[in-house]
Amino acid sequence: MKQHTLLIATSLFTMLLFTVHWADDVVRGLAPGTMGGLGGVAIMVVWLCGTLLLTERRWGQIIMLLGSLLALGVLALHMSGNGLVGGRIALTNGVLLWVWTLLTLGISGSFAAILSARALWRSWHPAHQAASGHVSS
Numbered sequence: 001m002k003q004h005t006l007l008i009a010t011s012l013f014t015m016l017l018f019t020v021h022w023a024d025d026v027v028r029g030l031a032p033g034t035m036g037g038l039g040g041v042a043i044m045v046v047w048l049c050g051t052l053l054l055t056e057r058r059w060g061q062i063i064m065l066l067g068s069l070l071a072l073g074v075l076a077l078h079m080s081g082n083g084l085v086g087g088r089i090a091l092t093n094g095v096l097l098w099v100w101t102l103l104t105l106g107i108s109g110s111f112a113a114i115l116s117a118r119a120l121w122r123s124w125h126p127a128h129q130a131a132s133g134h135v136s137s
Helices: 003-028 037-052 058-079 095-124 126-132
Strands: none
Touching: 003 037, 003 058, 003 095, 037 058, 058 095
């Protein structure tokens, strides 16, 4: 599979997991379901635009890298105990889905970060640009 296609697919999958996990947090009362969530929606829209509209450009690759690191940060936050809201997650039903999306989010976010970092690396090194036949801007 081409790196470009793999990066798009992995980034989209990470976004899907991010939104499923976020929605699960809201349903469980671990995250507020208020207008403050619009900031998160804006982040997801920028990440989606970076993935689908700017994939071939450095800005798109930077946006995907930052989004991927954010996804990994969700895992780090929850695993550190800070995101567990006093351990309340253990008292709710369906914890398996919550933990599974969290772990899968961390894995796919890490992989997307690696892919976007590689794409950035290639866009800044002329030897890779000549080999791939295009120059990112």
